[in-house]
Amino acid sequence: xxxxxxxxxxxxxxxxxxxxxxxxxxxxxxxxxxxxxxxxxxxxxxxxxxxxxxxxxxxxxxxxxxxxxxxxxxxxxxxxxxxxxxxxxxxxxxxxxxxxxxxxxxxxxxxxxxxxxxxxxxxxxxxxxxxxxxxxxxxxxxxxxxxxxxxxxxxxxxxxxxxxxxxxxxxxxxxxxxxxxxxxxxxxxxxxxxxxxxxxxxxxxxxxxxxxxxxxxxxxxxxxxxxxxxxxxxxxxxxxxxxxxxxxxxxxxxxxxxxxxxxxxxxxxxxxxxxxxxxxxxxxxxxxxxxxxxxxxxxxxxxxxxxxxxxxxxxxxxxxxxxxxxxxxxxxxxxxxxxxxxxxxxxxxxxxxxxxxxxxxxxxxxxxxxxxxxxxxxxxxxxxxxxxxxxxxxxxxxxxxxxxxxxxxxxxxxxxxxxxxxxxxxxxxxxxxxxxxxxxxxxxxxxxxxx
Amino acid sequence: xxxxxxxxxxxxxxxxxxxxxxxxxxxxxxxxxxxxxxxxxxxxxxxxxxxxxxxxxxxxxxxxxxxxxxxxxxxxxxxxxxxxxxxxxxxxxxxxxxxxxxxxxxxxxxxxxxxxxxxxxxxxxxxxxxxxxxxxxxxxxxxxxxxxxxxxxxxxxxxxxxxxxxxxxxxxxxxxxxxxxxxxxxxxxxxxxxxxxxxxxxxxxxxxxxxxxxxxxxxxxxxxxxxxxxxxxxxxxxxxxxxxxxxxxxxxxxxxxxxxxxxxxxxxxxxxxxxxxxxxxxxxxxxxxxxxxxxxxxxxxxxxxxxxxx
Numbered sequence: 001x002x003x004x005x006x007x008x009x010x011x012x013x014x015x016x017x018x019x020x021x022x023x024x025x026x027x028x029x030x031x032x033x034x035x036x037x038x039x040x041x042x043x044x045x046x047x048x049x050x051x052x053x054x055x056x057x058x059x060x061x062x063x064x065x066x067x068x069x070x071x072x073x074x075x076x077x078x079x080x081x082x083x084x085x086x087x088x089x090x091x092x093x094x095x096x097x098x099x100x101x102x103x104x105x106x107x108x109x110x111x112x113x114x115x116x117x118x119x120x121x122x123x124x125x126x127x128x129x130x131x132x133x134x135x136x137x138x139x140x141x142x143x144x145x146x147x148x149x150x151x152x153x154x155x156x157x158x159x160x161x162x163x164x165x166x167x168x169x170x171x172x173x174x175x176x177x178x179x180x181x182x183x184x185x186x187x188x189x190x191x192x193x194x195x196x197x198x199x200x201x202x203x204x205x206x207x208x209x210x211x212x213x214x215x216x217x218x219x220x221x222x223x224x225x226x227x228x229x230x231x232x233x234x235x236x237x238x239x240x241x242x243x244x245x246x247x248x249x250x251x252x253x254x255x256x257x258x259x260x261x262x263x264x265x266x267x268x269x270x271x272x273x274x275x276x277x278x279x280x281x282x283x284x285x286x287x288x289x290x291x292x293x294x295x296x297x298x299x300x301x302x303x304x305x306x307x308x309x310x311x312x313x314x315x316x317x318x319x320x321x322x323x324x325x326x327x328x329x330x331x332x333x334x335x336x337x338x339x340x341x342x343x344x345x346x347x348x349x350x351x352x353x354x355x356x357x358x359x360x361x362x363x364x365x366x367x368x369x370x371x372x373x374x375x376x377x378x379x380x381x382x383x384x385x386x387x388x389x390x391x392x393x394x395x396x397x398x399x400x401x402x403x404x405x406x407x408x409x410x411x412x413x414x415x416x417x418x419x420x421x422x423x424x425x426x427x428x429x430x431x432x433x434x435x436x437x438x439x440x441x442x443x444x445x446x447x448x449x450x451x
Numbered sequence: 452x453x454x455x456x457x458x459x460x461x462x463x464x465x466x467x468x469x470x471x472x473x474x475x476x477x478x479x480x481x482x483x484x485x486x487x488x489x490x491x492x493x494x495x496x497x498x499x500x501x502x503x504x505x506x507x508x509x510x511x512x513x514x515x516x517x518x519x520x521x522x523x524x525x526x527x528x529x530x531x532x533x534x535x536x537x538x539x540x541x542x543x544x545x546x547x548x549x550x551x552x553x554x555x556x557x558x559x560x561x562x563x564x565x566x567x568x569x570x571x572x573x574x575x576x577x578x579x580x581x582x583x584x585x586x587x588x589x590x591x592x593x594x595x596x597x598x599x600x601x602x603x604x605x606x607x608x609x610x611x612x613x614x615x616x617x618x619x620x621x622x623x624x625x626x627x628x629x630x631x632x633x634x635x636x637x638x639x640x641x642x643x644x645x646x647x648x649x650x651x652x653x654x655x656x657x658x659x660x661x662x663x664x665x666x667x668x669x670x671x672x673x674x675x676x677x678x679x680x681x682x683x684x685x686x687x688x689x690x691x692x693x694x695x696x697x698x699x700x701x702x703x704x705x706x707x708x709x710x711x712x713x714x715x716x717x718x719x720x721x722x723x724x725x726x727x728x729x730x731x732x733x734x735x736x737x738x739x740x741x742x743x744x745x746x747x748x749x750x751x752x753x754x755x756x757x758x759x760x761x
Contacts, residue, residue, distance in 0.1 A: 039531045041523040042511040046494075060490035064513040072493075079489040082559060086485060114508075118530035221701075250579075326492065396702065445702055 001066075002160055005047075005152040008069035014051035014059075014077050016091060018153040020283060021047035021066055022325040025110050029117035029142045034125055039114050046325040051076040052091070057083030062326050092309035092316045094286045096156035101280060102148055105164045105192025109144040112193045117142055120196050127200045128172055131207035134214065136180075137173035140203075142166075144196060157285035165276070165431075166195030167419045170203055174210035181213035181391065184362060184376060188419035188431070190274040213377060216389035220380065221447030225355035226395055227348050227381065227440045230414045232361035232373065234434030237338045239364035240371055240399055241266055242422060245293050246319070248308035248331040257299045260403030265339030266294035268303060270318060275415055276431040277334035281318065284329055288318035297403075305331050323428025330427040337435035341409030348408045348440040355381035356446045358395060365394075372396035397444040408440035452515060453594050456499060459521045460596055465503035465528070466538055467596050472496060474589035474605075477559060481566040481582045484574070489559075499524045507534035538597040547603070551630040555588045555606040562586055565631065569612055585609040608632065700732045707735075717749065 005019045024044040030037045046064040049072045053059070059080030061072045120142060128138050144166040151159040169186035185206045189195035228236060244253045245266075253259060270279040270288035279288040284306050293301050304312070305320035308331050320329035349357070360377035373395045379386045397405070415435040423429040453469055460467035473495035480488040496513040501524045508527025512520045566582040574580055585608070592602035606629050698705045700720075708717045718739070720729050731739050743749040 036530070036532050038507075038509065039527040040509045040511070041527055043516070043519065043523075044496075044511075044513050046513060057486075058488050058490075060488070061493070062490070063493040064495055065515075075491060079491060082563075083486050083489050085482075085487040114526050115530045326494070328490070447701070 001150050002152060002158050004066075005069060005150055006158070008073050009152055009154060011070050012051060012073045012077055012154065014080055014154070015054045016052040016154055017049065017073065017076070018151065018157070018284070019047060019049050019069065019073070020322070020325060021045075021069075021150045022147060023066075024145060024147045024324075026143065026145045027109065027114060027117060029114070029121050031121045031125055031138065031140045033137055034129065036118060036121055039117060041114065044324075047072070048322070048325045048328065049073050049076040050328065051080040052089065053077070053080040053083075055088055056080050057085035057089055059083065060328055062328075087311075089307055090310040091284075091306040092304075094155075094284070094306060094316055096153060096158075097281065097285060097287070098156075098158040099281060100158075100160050102160045102162040104146075104162060107192035107194045108146070109164065109166065109193040109196075110146055116193075117144075117196075120199075124168070124170075124199060124203045128170070128203050128207045131204050132174065132211045134174045134176050134211050135172060135207045136175045139171040141169045142196060144193070151281075151283070151285055153285055159281055159285055161280065163190070164192055165190050166193070168196070168199050168202075169419055170206050172203075172206045172210040174207070174214055176214050179214055181210050181216065182376070183207070183209035183213060184360070185209075186419040187417050188276050189417070190276070190278065209377065212389065213391050216377070216391040219356055219378065219390040219393050219446050220354070223443050223445050225352045225381070225440065225442060226358060226444045226446065227345070227352070227355065227438060228358045228361075228436075229345075229438060230412065230436045231416045231418070231434075232358040232375075233338055233436035233439040234336075234416050235361040235364060236371070236373055236402060236439075237266060237436060238333070238336050238420075238422070238432070238434045239366055240402055241294070242333045242336050243424065245299070245302050246331040246333065246424075247302040247304040247312060247314065252302055253299045255299055255302065258297055259294060259299060259399075260297040261406045262296045263341060263406045263409045264294055264297045264403055265292070265409075266337070267292045267339060268317075268319065268333050268336050270334035272335045272337075272415065272433075272435075275335045275433040276420065277336070277433045279318065279321075279334055282320045282329065283322045284316075284320040286316045286318040286320065288334065291317045291319075303331050303333065305329055321430045323430050327426075327428045330424065332424065332427070332430050333422060333432055335415065335433040335435065337413070337415075338409070338437070338439065340411050340413035340437045342411045343408070344410055344412060345438045348410055348438055349381055349386070350384045352381045352384055352440075356390070356395065356444075357381050357386055369398050369400075370396060371399060371402055393447060395444050395446050397441075401444060402441060405442040405444070406439055407442045410438035413437040452497070452517060453592065453600070455517045456497070456521060457594060457596050459517060460499070460501055460524075463501075463503065463521065463525055465501040465525065465596075467499060467501040467524070468538055468599075469500075469592075469594050470498050471592045471594075472589060474587055476585060476587040477562065479559065479562055479566055479584045481563070481570055481584070483580060484567050484570045486563055486566075501525055501528050502534055502536065503528045505533055505535065506531045507536075538595040539599050541598045541600070544601055549629065550588070550604040550606040552606075554586070554608050554629060554631045555604075557586060557608075557631055561631075565610065569610060581613045583609075583611040585611070605629070698734075705732065705735065717743070 005021060009017050009019055026042045028040050045066055048062040051059045059076040061076040063072055124140055129135055146164045148162045167188045171182055171184050173180055173182045183206050269290040270277060271290055281287050291301050303319040304314055304317045306316045309316040319331050321332040322329045357379040358375050361373050362376045363374045365372040375393050375395055378390045380388050380390055415433050420432050421429040422432040456469055476492040478490040479486055498511040499520055500509045506528045508524045508531040510520050510523035510527055562584045566584040570580045570582045587607040590604045594600040608628060608631055703720050705718055705720045718735055
């Protein structure tokens, strides 16, 4: 395939041409309650050609099927000739590489019959409903995917890689005396079919959390100190900063900007393995590398593609990512993390007379400068200890209140294994991982009820 | 490919139906009137659903491997969801226009001109105006083992505009329709006028809407008292007169509109999440008659009526 792509690329008259082709095999299974709702298989194949003509700009063609590559190169070149971008786009130099990394997983899910997915659904469903009679409903989704990619550039890059991943996601509902509580969780693992095994304890824990939440009340409303567990802290820092550190966006933070307290250290690490955001090279063939972005509350670097690096005079960081062959690479985070501090969760809880502890952040609403964390599960903090459980509420404040208010970061850093995606408008959604330790924020508004 | 697929499904003793789609799109991105990026998308794919022995299975592909697609769908049905349905048989179908030839045939230069025209209307000192024009021409075909074989062709023209200026919000809007928003459509620009009085000062804003119905392009810009005075009489038949009160409640602000030309008071609050249900505060709750969020007749444009007032 690499040779076929290289042959097509040789016909290009553009100053720079690159071709990225992709084949994806996806299987999915879903259950609602004890009933299987669907089993599906999908094969997807296609590619994208980018032509850059100096003094003009980019012409881009994406397509399904892989049998008309030469025609697509010609079309992309013609499109580039019509462009008059000012300033003319350029690419920061990156040494071309040949990387042949397409090793199928030992336990290749493409060879596993769909009936096995049905068995996994049945097993996990049985485990969940066996937790407690009060568990009354379940939405369960399995998905496994193998994606093979080829990348060839006119500069001489030749890359062939294969990525395999399995995802399990569940929503469990418990009911008692008219009260309904839900627990939500997901796990995404890189690897072959083995990623679908061994989730019995995990789904029992999801069911147990739903049952435990039946006894949870609403939090006391008001402003108070907040301690976030590593998952919630990762979600919050991602929402507050990820897009602002992507160097191709007009609103990217400038170098030197003060964005948080001295305890705030943030980075992006595509080399942390094996996580959802882990890359060897990005979708322009640039080696992926760890980047320290915020140090002691100050922006010290930004993420870049080759194009955004050329525009800003900064260095490419290997963060050009495309959601699929239907998308062109844009600057995106990979494994985004809040750096570890020192001490433990208990150290952060100490001294808080009344506060809120967040265990499960189900999302973030960003409205201009305000961030509202949608909290599914938490605990009140009373006299430095975790107290009664609370659920379904918002914690909100401005970016300055969230990030500037960080007054303690523990040393218990963990990556969140959830099936997280980072979406950005027309650039689509890419898989990412967030990581963080426990974090204490000085004062935030707790309250606002979820229906 | 479709007859082969259906024949293969029949031979397997199954029922089946297919949706096949293909689409050719051209995307032009303009900034300050210049074409800065040009992209094309050619996509086709097929989804096959089979029903065998009371269970259904689905498979999809973007290649031409008929055998692999049918095998995948049949395999999915073996352990798939229990299902019972019958497939529609061939019958006369209504003729519906889903492709406008002039939109489908519009050349790249025409599309670029359209984008430039919109950009020109929005241009102002200090503003960055980005316009994206996307033309999409495609077809959809649906067929089944009961003999139905129907299809239609589509054209879509999307016009997206983004206006940014220092110290202003980025404003985005879009038009999506089957036809070109050519001269005739652009002449139907709707200018909706709104004025607000707050803290003793009067602010004028002009909201420009392109088209109507599902077309959605809305750009609001400050305007002058003189222009407002000139345009206001034109809205005589379509006015809403109301007094707005802003009432802080915790971190939220309730906006209460007292209509001056009818007996109606509406309260509205912006919630940080669409998942939230509004909880009327204690001072408001006794007066709430009902929730009207989803009632179209309470949208400003539908509340507007002839007005002899100011």
